[in-house]
Amino acid sequence: MSYLPSSYKKAELxxxxxxxxxxxxxxxxxxxxxxxxxxxxxxxxxxxxxxxIGSRDIPADRGPLFGHELVGSVVFAGVNSxxxxxxxxxxxxxxxxxxxxxxxxxxFVNGSVDELDQAIVQVPELDIVKNIWMPEPFACxxxxxxxxxxxxxxxxxxxxxxxxxxAGCSGIMFSMCVKYLGASVVVFNRGEMRRNYxxxxxxxxxxxxxxxxxxxxxxDSFDVVMVVPTIITPSILEKAADIARTGGVLxxxxxTREGDRFxxxxxxxxxxxxxxxxxxxxxxxKRLRVxxxxxxxxxxxxxxxxxxxxxxxHFPLEKIVSKEISFDEFSALMMSIATGASDYPxxxxxxxxxESWL
Numbered sequence: 001m002s003y004l005p006s007s008y009k010k011a012e013l014x015x016x017x018x019x020x021x022x023x024x025x026x027x028x029x030x031x032x033x034x035x036x037x038x039x040x041x042x043x044x045x046x047x048x049x050x051x052x053i054g055s056r057d058i059p060a061d062r063g064p065l066f067g068h069e070l071v072g073s074v075v076f077a078g079v080n081s082x083x084x085x086x087x088x089x090x091x092x093x094x095x096x097x098x099x100x101x102x103x104x105x106x107x108f109v110n111g112s113v114d115e116l117d118q119a120i121v122q123v124p125e126l127d128i129v130k131n132i133w134m135p136e137p138f139a140c141x142x143x144x145x146x147x148x149x150x151x152x153x154x155x156x157x158x159x160x161x162x163x164x165x166x167a168g169c170s171g172i173m174f175s176m177c178v179k180y181l182g183a184s185v186v187v188f189n190r191g192e193m194r195r196n197y198x199x200x201x202x203x204x205x206x207x208x209x210x211x212x213x214x215x216x217x218x219x220d221s222f223d224v225v226m227v228v229p230t231i232i233t234p235s236i237l238e239k240a241a242d243i244a245r246t247g248g249v250l251x252x253x254x255x256t257r258e259g260d261r262f263x264x265x266x267x268x269x270x271x272x273x274x275x276x277x278x279x280x281x282x283x284x285x286k287r288l289r290v291x292x293x294x295x296x297x298x299x300x301x302x303x304x305x306x307x308x309x310x311x312x313x314h315f316p317l318e319k320i321v322s323k324e325i326s327f328d329e330f331s332a333l334m335m336s337i338a339t340g341a342s343d344y345p346x347x348x349x350x351x352x353x354x355e356s357w358l
Contacts (some may be wrong), residue, residue, distance in 0.1 A: 004036075004076065010104030011331060013066050016052055018103075018331045018338075029108065033122055035083050036076035037091070037107040039352040043058055043069030046168070046230040047085040049338040050255065055231070057257050059274070067102035068093035069136045071128055072122075072352070075106070088123040089143050090135040094295035096117035103330065110332050121301040132324075132349055133308070133317035139300040141173040142307070144293035145181070146277040146300075148224065148251045151278040151291040158182035163222035165199040165212070165236060167194040169320050169347050170253065171228045172203055178224075180307070180314045186222075188212045188239075197345030218243045229254040237263050241283045249278075262290055281285065322346030327353075 005025050012021050030036070032312045047065045050056035056065075062161040071090050091102065095118040097111025109120060123135065127193045149155070160183040164171045167189035175185045181331030187204060189195050210218075225240045225248065231252045240250050241263070247300040254268040267281050317323050323344050325333055330350050336342035 008105040009148075009327065010106075011067065011101055011334075013101075016054065018052060018334050020328070020331050025106070026108070029110070030076055030078070031110065031113065032078040032079045032080040033110055033116070034072055035081045035109045035116060037070070037072040037089060037109065037120070038075045038105065039070045039072035039102060039107060039350075040129045041071050041132050041134075042067060042102050042350045042352050043098070043137070044334065044337065044348040045069055045137065046255075047253035048334070050230065052334070052338040056255065057270075060196065065093050067104070067107075069134045070102040070107065070352075071123060071132065071135065072107065080113055081116050083116070083120060088126060088128070089120050090123050090301065092119050092121055092136065092139070092296065092298060092301065094297070103334075103350070105327065116299050121298055124305050132321055133320045134321075134347060134349070135301055135304060136296075137169060137347075138173055138298040138304045138308070138315075138317060141170060141177060142304045143296035143300040144176040144251070144253050145174065147276050147293040148249070148291060151276070152224070152249050156181050157224070160184075160223040161186075161221060162224045162226065163188065163218065164226040164228060164239075165189075165215075166230075166238055166254065167198055167204075167209060168230070169227065171226070172198060172320060172346075174226050174228060174315070175204060175208070175215070176315050176317075178226075180311065186210060186218065188215055191343075193343065194345045197322060201316075201346075203316070203319055212239070215239045215243050220245050222248060224249045224251060226251050227254055231255045232269070234259070237269075241286065241288060243244060244286070245289055246286050247288070247303075249289045249291055252290060268328060309323070317336075320346045321349055323348045325350055327351070 009022050051066050074083050074087040097115040097119050099109040162178045162183045162185045163172050164187045167187050187209045195209050225244045227240045237307050252269050252273045256273050260270045265281050267279050274294045278291040289305050
C-alpha cells in the first residue's frame with residue numbers, strides 16, 4: 001500500500017456550507033471488507049443541492065446522497081471484497097454499506113461481500129472517462145421507466161403519447177427511454193436555457209419541447225405524464241393532471257416530501273414514489289392513476305450500459321454533460337448552484353483526479 005498517499009482532499013457539508021478539507025489518509029480502516037475508489041469524474045445532482053439547503057428528506061434506510069454519482073478506479077480491494085485493484089467502477093447509493101462522500105479524491109466503502117457486490121458496479125465501457133456520462137442517474141431512469149410499465153401493465157409504449165414536465169437531465173433521459181419504447185414525447189420546461197440546450201445538442205426537436213407556460217395547449221393530450229421537477233409543487237401537479245387524458249397515468253419521479261398529497265385528495269404521493277405504488281385518483285371529474293418510482297438496482301446499471309452500447313443513436317448520454325470543473329472549483333460552484341446564484345442546462349461533472357487517467 002505504499003502507493004497510497006498520506007493525505008487527501010474531500011468535501012465536507014456542515015450546517016449548509018460545503019468546504020474542501022485536507023485530512024490524513026485513513027490506512028487504519030482498510031480491511032478485508034474495504035474497497036477504496038479513486039474517482040475520475042463525480043457528477044453534481046439536484047439531490048446534493050437539496051441536502052445542502054435542507055429541502056430533502058433523508059431516508060433512514062439509505063442515508064444521505066451527498067456525492068453519489070461517480071466513475072472511478074479501485075485502488076484498494078480487501079481480500080473479501082470481490083474486487084481487484086484497477087477495476088473501473090461506479091456506485092449505487094441505494095445500497096447502504098458504510099461509505100464516504102464521492103466528492104473526494106478517494107472514496108471508502110466498507111461492507112459485506114453481498115453489499116459491496118450490489119453497491120459497487122463494474123463499468124464495461126473503458127472509454128467512459130474520455131466520453132463521460134453518469135451511470136447512476138441513467139440507471140435510476142431505466143428503473144423508473146421499467147416500473148412505470150410494470151405498474152401500469154404496459155408491455156411497451158408503442159403509439160402512446162408521453163408528456164414530460166422538466167427538461168433537466170432526468171427529463172431528457174426519460175425522453176430517450178420512452179422514445180426507444182415506441183412513444184412520442186413532448187417535454188415542457190419553464191426556463192429557456194434548458195430548452196435551447198437540448199435543441200442545440202439535438203436531444204429533442206422543436207416539436208418535442210415547449211415552454212411550461214404552453215401546457216394549456218395540450219390539455220387532455222397524453223396517455224402518460226412524467227412528473228420530474230426537483231421539487232413537485234401543487235402547481236406542477238395541476239399542470240400534469242390537466243394534460244393527461246382520462247384514464248392516463250401520472251408517473252411521479254421528481255422530489256416529494258413526507259406528507260405530500262395529490263392536490264385536493266388524500267392520496268400520499270411521497271409514499272407512492274418511495275414505495276413504488278400506483279393509486280387511482282379523481283381530479284375535476286377526470287379519472288387518473290398516480291404511480292411512482294424511486295432508486296435503482298445493480299441490474300438497472302447493467303441494462304443502462306447495454307442500452308448505451310447497443311443503441312447509441314437512442315441514448316447519446318454524453319451530450320447531457322454541459323460543464324466540467326476541477327475539484328478545486330467544486331465547493332464554490334456547488335454553493336452557487338445550491339443558493340440559486342448559478343445554474344447549468346445539463347450535467348455538471350468534476351474531474352476529481354484527471355492525472356490518474358490522462
